Amino acid sequence: xxxxxxxxxxxxxxxxxxxxxxxRAVPFAMAALLLIAAVLILLEAGGYRAGSGGEPGPAAxxxxxxxxxxxxxxxxxxxxxxxxxLVEDDGAGGVLPIRVLVAMVVLVAAAFLFRExxxxxxxxxxxxxxxxxxxxxxxxxxxxxAAVVSWLVMIVFGRLFSVPLPAGPIDVFLGG
Amino acid sequence: xxxxGSLLGGFGSIFGSPMLIAAVVAAVIAGMVVGALPxxxxxxxMALFLPFTFLLEPxxxxxxxxxxxxxxxxxxxxxxxxxxxxxxxxxxxxxLDGYAMTKRGRAREALSMAxxxxxxGGVVSALLLSVLAPLIARLALNFQAPEFFVLAIxxxxxxxxxxxKSLLKGYxxxxxxxxxxxxxxxxxxxxxxxxxxETELSGGISLIPVLIGVFGITQALVLxxxxxxxxxxxxxxxxxxxxxxxxxxxxxxxxxxxxIGTAIGVIPGTGTDIGAFLSYSEAKRRxxxxxxxxxxxxxxxxASESANNAVVGGAMIPMMTLGIPGExxxxxxxxxxxxxxxxxxxxxxxxxxxxxVYTIFATFIIANIxxxxxxxxxxxxxxxxxxxxxxxxxxxIITLCLIGAYAINNRFTDVLIxxxxxxxxxxxVTHDFPVSPVILGMILGPMAEVNFRRAMTITGGDWTxxxxxxxxxxxxxxxxxxxIYVWRSGKKQQKQMDTLLDEGSTDSVRVPRSID
Numbered sequence: 035x036x037x038x039x040x041x042x043x044x045x046x047x048x049x050x051x052x053x054x055x056x057x058r059a060v061p062f063a064m065a066a067l068l069l070i071a072a073v074l075i076l077l078e079a080g081g082y083r084a085g086s087g088g089e090p091g092p093a094a095x096x097x098x099x100x101x102x103x104x105x106x107x108x109x110x111x112x113x114x115x116x117x118x119x120l121v122e123d124d125g126a127g128g129v130l131p132i133r134v135l136v137a138m139v140v141l142v143a144a145a146f147l148f149r150e151x152x153x154x155x156x157x158x159x160x161x162x163x164x165x166x167x168x169x170x171x172x173x174x175x176x177x178x179x180a181a182v183v184s185w186l187v188m189i190v191f192g193r194l195f196s197v198p199l200p201a202g203p204i205d206v207f208l209g210g
Numbered sequence: 211x212x213x214x215g216s217l218l219g220g221f222g223s224i225f226g227s228p229m230l231i232a233a234v235v236a237a238v239i240a241g242m243v244v245g246a247l248p249x250x251x252x253x254x255x256m257a258l259f260l261p262f263t264f265l266l267e268p269x270x271x272x273x274x275x276x277x278x279x280x281x282x283x284x285x286x287x288x289x290x291x292x293x294x295x296x297x298x299x300x301x302x303x304x305x306l307d308g309y310a311m312t313k314r315g316r317a318r319e320a321l322s323m324a325x326x327x328x329x330x331g332g333v334v335s336a337l338l339l340s341v342l343a344p345l346i347a348r349l350a351l352n353f354q355a356p357e358f359f360v361l362a363i364x365x366x367x368x369x370x371x372x373x374x375k376s377l378l379k380g381y382x383x384x385x386x387x388x389x390x391x392x393x394x395x396x397x398x399x400x401x402x403x404x405x406x407x408e409t410e411l412s413g414g415i416s417l418i419p420v421l422i423g424v425f426g427i428t429q430a431l432v433l434x435x436x437x438x439x440x441x442x443x444x445x446x447x448x449x450x451x452x453x454x455x456x457x458x459x460x461x462x463x464x465x466x467x468x469x470i471g472t473a474i475g476v477i478p479g480t481g482t483d484i485g486a487f488l489s490y491s492e493a494k495r496r497x498x499x500x501x502x503x504x505x506x507x508x509x510x511x512x513a514s515e516s517a518n519n520a521v522v523g524g525a526m527i528p529m530m531t532l533g534i535p536g537e538x539x540x541x542x543x544x545x546x547x548x549x550x551x552x553x554x555x556x557x558x559x560x561x562x563x564x565x566x567v568y569t570i571f572a573t574f575i576i577a578n579i580x581x582x583x584x585x586x587x588x589x590x591x592x593x594x595x596x597x598x599x600x601x602x603x604x605x606x607i608i609t610l611c612l613i614g615a616y617a618i619n620n621r622f623t624d625v626l627i628x629x630x631x632x633x634x635x636x637x638x639v640t641h642d643f644p645v646s647p648v649i650l651g652m653i654l655g656p657m658a659e660v661n662f663r664r665a666m667t668i669t670g671g672d673w674t675x676x677x678x679x680x681x682x683x684x685x686x687x688x689x690x691x692x693x694i695y696v697w698r699s700g701k702k703q704q705k706q707m708d709t710l711l712d713e714g715s716t717d718s719v720r721v722p723r724s725i726d
Contacts, residue, residue: 060637060640060641061641063637064382064637064638064641064643068385068386074404075392075404078403079403082401082403083399085399085663085666087670087671088666088667088669088670088671088672089398089663089666089667090663090666090671091399092398092399092401092403094662094663095388095392095658095659095662096392096403096404099385099389099392099655102385103385103389106378106381106382106385107382109378110378110379113378118376121640121641131435133434133435134431134434134435134636137430137431137434138431138636141427141608141629142633144612144625144629145622145628145629148612148616148622148625149622157609157612157613160609160612162605164430164604164605164608165601165602165604165605166601167434168434168600168601168604168605169599169600170601179602179605183605183609187609187610187613191265191613197616197617197620198620199616
């Protein structure tokens with residue numbers, strides 16, 4: 035069963051009927067991220083060693099970047115509150131449609147499980163999930179494509195380019 | 211002239227290596243295929259193939275990147291002409307007349323014109339690159355830390371200023387890049403910065419996983435959000451080659467587009483889309499032929515395509531000679547040079563590695579000629595490529611991104627970094643925060659810092675050194691003039707693009723959300 039999707043033509047943002055609700059959450063989140071980074075940088079840079087012989091030392095750029103980040107974050111908050119340069123909701127599932135959220139979770143999980151479970155299993159699951167989330171209709175063809183792509187990549191990188199891929203029992207069985 | 215001798219040597223290296231020729235042909239085809247897929251850009255194609263090039267010999271690896279770059283930009287014209295959906299933002303102007311030609315039953319002629327103009331634009335810019343880059347590099351050999359500091363500031367200022375719809379959002383992205391560039395061991399004092407005790411971060415955050423994340427994974431997530439399935443294969447009608455009249459009428463347009471594109475490319479912070487629209491509007495001011503612009507005039511296709519491919523060569527001039535990447539594609543190319551141990555800048559043109567540089571130039575010329583050959587021979591095949599469904603493309607992109615991020619240093623942390631930046635890039639792209647300044651901040655921030663501190667060490671803390679040397683003064687003036695020019699012309703260009711897109715075609719062009 036494929037996840038809920040928008041129809042073809044309507045899926046392209048430019049083709050969709052925009053609603054009147056501008057998105058503020060992400061600009062606020064970006065401002066918060068920048069502000070947190072600024073505070074961390076400014077706090078840490080205070081502990082750096084001083085420069086010598088006229089050289090400003092390793093704290094100079096962090097101080098500058100930290101200060102600029104704080105000012106820019108505040109400016110972004112003000113800009114967002116004033117509603118300037120906000121993206122209108124295009125109706126394609128809001129800021130984070132469920133299938134994109136699932137894709138992100140799968141990717142993060144893959145990054146952590148890659149070493150533990152071996153290349154082939156993780157990459158086949160990831161490729162299968164991505165195909166499914168992108169709208170593949172038949173699960174078995176999607177699975178075959180995912181397995182073949184993963185196997186080919188494993189052989190090319192593992193054998194041809196000698197990249198040391200983490201190998202589970204299935205990888206060994208398949209020649210990885 | 212030693213430049214032409216060196217360029218001939220570059221051609222010799224290519225034709226003396228069947229492997230290299232095969233790699234360039236494959237790269238041009240791969241670039242055109244990716245460029246032909248709506249929403250996928252040449253930059254993304256390069257980011258995807260970057261890890262492959264790392265595993266190849268430097269000459270082959272870098273030639274592959276050049277082939278993908280040129281092919282990717284040209285490939286973007288295919289869906290623009292056949293479907294009215296530009297494969298890359300660079301081809302948005304192409305759709306105005308290209309799709310109108312398709313509707314008039316002249317799809318094959320439009321494609322031929324696009325490929326011909328792309329090839330000529332690319333070759334002209336490649337020749338200018340081959341002649342100008344060594345001359346600029348020779349001048350730049352006299353530059354020292356103060357000049358390079360001001361140059362890096364120039365790159366940072368101008369790029370953030372023009373990178374998106376909102377100046378502030380451009381600076382936010384640039385600052386993220388600068389912050390990421392701070393992480394790790396300070397190159398001068400050895401101080402660990404922003405590692406928070408993580409030994410994995412002491413070497414800094416590598417450029418390549420970030421590139422793969424923001425250009426590859428982000429694009430895949432955007433595709434999942436938009437997920438479209440395959441439609442009907444577009445019809446390919448009309449004669450294959452252009453009429454003599456069309457060729458004659460388009461000669462001046464192509465020549466002008468090639469020069470405009472190269473000139474625009476040289477200015478950091480511009481890009482293929484700006485070059486294409488500027489060339490298109492210039493051609494529109496001097497119309498030839500009976501068909502009006504926007505209604506299927508082949509000159510419109512010629513103007514846009516000659517310029518967007520010419521931008522590539524132009525953008526490589528500041529990147530190769532000064533280490534200043536002007537836009538996303540050249541930033542990825544710079545990443546390609548770095549992973550092969552080559553530092554862009556004037557030193558690239560001296561010593562043993564200079565022969566490699568001329569091989570790259572020669573490859574770029576050959577790649578552009580191949581665009582014409584491949585485009586004409588395989589036009590029908592590309593009409594099928596443009597309809598490959600998203601659920602096939604996305605798993606392939608993600609698989610290549612994850613394995614690519616890992617394969618560079620065989621580090622699992624790099625896979626996580628690529629994923630994190632892919633997710634961050636998704637939120638940025640869907641909210642009009644440009645992602646290119648992240649990369650450019652990562653590259654130019656450390657360049658600015660190292661040269662600033664070197665200059666201060668040499669002069670014992672004398673700040674005036676940045677304002678007293680002739681080249682530095684010139685660059686400061688350039689910064690001021692460019693900022694004023696960009697600020698004033700930015701709004702004008704945006705208005706022009708919007709006007710052209712609105713009135714140029716009876717069907718408005720659907721530009722998919724893509725990453726640049």
